[in-house]
Amino acid sequence: MDTYTVLLVDDEEEVIQVIMRKINWEGLGFSVIGYANNGVKALEMVEEFQPDVVMTDIKMPYMDGMELAGHIKADYPATKLLLFTGFDEFEYAKEAVHLEVEEYILKPVNSVELTNVFTQLKIKLDQEIGEKRNAESLKKYYMDSLPLLQANFYATLLEGRIREEELDRYLSDYQISLSGPFFCCLVIHTSSSQIPEDMNPLLLAASVEKQAKEYLGEKWRARCFSYLGKTILIAQLSGENEMSELTDDSDRFCRYAHRIIGANVTVGIGQVCGSILELSQSYSSAREAISYRVLYGTSRAINIQEIAPHERNNPGSSHEGELSHLFKTIRLNEPPEIAQAVHEYLGSISFKEKSLQQHHLDVMELLSEFCRFAANNDIVLGELSKDMGKLYGRVLDMGPDTLEKWLVNISVSLHEKLLNARTKSTKSFVEKAKDYVHNNYVNEELSLDRICEVLGVSNSYFSTIFKKETGKSFIGYLTDYRMDRASRLLLETNEKSYIIGKKVGYTDPNYFSYVFKRRFGVSPSKYRTEYRESEK
The missing domain is CATH 1.10.10.60 (Homeodomain-like)
Incomplete structure (x- = not known):
């Protein structure tokens, strides 16, 4: 049980002595820490001991009880005030409602009345202390949980499930500062097949995350967390022109991680965005950049805007996942894998119960997505640039085997066009550098x-x-x-x-x-x- 402290203030010492003798302080849950015979002395004792309760007379030399109460309320608002007064001072004291006095007690002091006052005061103090401790406990729990809440928020942000009207509240509640004004998502992939001896994969991943925070966190004001088994960084940039510097820093981090902890790390760098709510797109493109490690190698940073400035597609069909896989295979793999991906895709949209109308819709949707893929990647393919009505009609008449063979040929042609475009782009890029050397x-x-x-x-x-x-x-x-x-x-x-x-x-x-x-x-x-x- 909590024991609360009381300071008694009266210029008549015999009154204080009577009060101290008449009340069973310990039984009520209080202890008298001392007494003062004027307001000035009382204020000094309040500053030193900060009692829970001050019980004071009004008429006193140097500083009366009303003035003392004013100082206490201003500097120690948690301290409870009791005023005991003569009958002629009662109305005067009642006017001081702004002092939030707990009780006004008329002299001469009655022990029964005083016991009742302190009994009720003890209940009130217990309640207030309990609420305060409960609030502090909740606050501590909240602060302990904050890193997890923040990580969950970032994950929801990457999934595109934060509404604009909710954003400010989340940022405030989770104490997150994302001032930007530009943002970029980095996905850090740690190879699970190239792990140092006697190193646990989970510990290696945790070590990579720790090193990433230290190496990239401060400079890029990055928020670092784990998501779907990978380390994610949300970097903040002052301008889009900092993307090259961010890429170089990330590339150096990959070499640093390999040298320090033996981890084979690849960093995928997504597209830069000017809004927090667009980070889901940056994350998606960062994951795509990671896929290009089969072409550009591991233990390095891969910036999607550098390696594939024109290779964008956004299939919107009802078979979006299967088409995404097919287009990804067209970009990154060889003809045998492309043929297998085509076979798997056609298998995913084929089922016996499907109506002829549904089959026609699927085929038309497929052709539309292929035309969109070619257009988005600046590819001109004769087969897809003919009269679309005739093309639809011809493809709709194809049997399953013929359709698969035709689709494999189209997919391989797109792959070769992409490869040639990439090679041409690379050579043009190198030629520009050579020309600059020749001129400068x-x-x-x-x-x-x-x-x-x-x-x-x-x-x-x-x-x-x-x-x-x-x-x-x-x-x-x-x-x-x-x-x-x-x-x-x-x-x-x-x-x-x-x-x-x-x-x-x-x-x-x-x-x-x-x-x-x-x-x-x-x-x-x-x-x-x-x-x-x-x-x-």
Whole structure:
């Protein structure tokens, strides 16, 4: 049982002594911590002991009871106030309703009345303390549960199940700050087939999540959580132009995770969005980016906007899942897998009880989605660009085997068109980089960062594609081109070496000589001399 403290205040000490003797304080659940004979002393004791109850007379020297009550209510609002007064002061005291006094007790003090007052006061204090403790307990439970509530909110957000009118309430209730103004979803995939010895897969995944929070969390104001067995990050960006930097940071994280904990990590980076409610689309595209690891490799970051800027589709049929799988196979796999996917798709929409009308609707829906897929990926396929009415009629007349064979041929053709478009896009991308080198090699500031900024891509993606197409790193290609230009200038002009060095992007003559000798095995001056002597 709680015991509450009482401070007695009266300028007549004999009154206080009578009150202390007449009341069974301990039995009522109270203890008197002391007494004061004026308001000033009483206020000092309140500041020191902060009693639960102050029982004070009104008429006192230096500071009367009304003024004392005012100070206590202002600075210690939880303290309960009891006023005992003479009959002639009673109406005056009653006027001070703003002081929220618990009880007014007329002198002389009656022990029975006072016992009743403190009995009721004890019940009230117990109730208030109980409610306060219960509220604190609930608050603690809520705060302990907050990380889980936040993770559930993020998952619901990714699933697109948050309504706009609910968003602010959720953010406030779950103490979430997502100020953006741009957002991007990252999906972190940890390979389950390449796990360090003596490492539990669950512990490895937990370790990757912890490292991701530390490596990417602060800079990108990222919210990190687990969803469907993968680590998800919601990154916040100041502008869309930060996507390349985010991709490079994610790529470095993949290498860091492999080096530190031996995890084979791939980060899929979704499309950037300007609204929290669009994060479901960013998440979907991040998952799609992860799929491209079969083409671009693992242990790296894959930005969907870099690898597949035109490869978008949004099938809206009643067989959406099956079509999504088929189109994904067309994009990523080889003809045998495509044929199998076509077979599975046709099996999923085929059932004996289906009416002829339903069959016609399914076939028309299928053709519509294929035409949409081709259009969304900027593919012109003669078979799908003919008169659609005639095409519908021809396909509707096909038997199951003929339809499957036709659909396999169309799907493989789309796959080849996509592959050619991707290769063409990649080559065009590399040619732009080469052209930029040819026109700007004189600039000593030309670097990997600069060319990526010009092309609007991340360092990691550019480096991978450039090396794959040319067999050289970008810096290696730039250096070789500069050295080739320098060697021609040495043979075709009489300019000094340091002048030629400046003309090919080297302001430090010593460094130019070092790079030139590393390439040709001799210094620039000796290279010129040996060539001219051989010409004599």
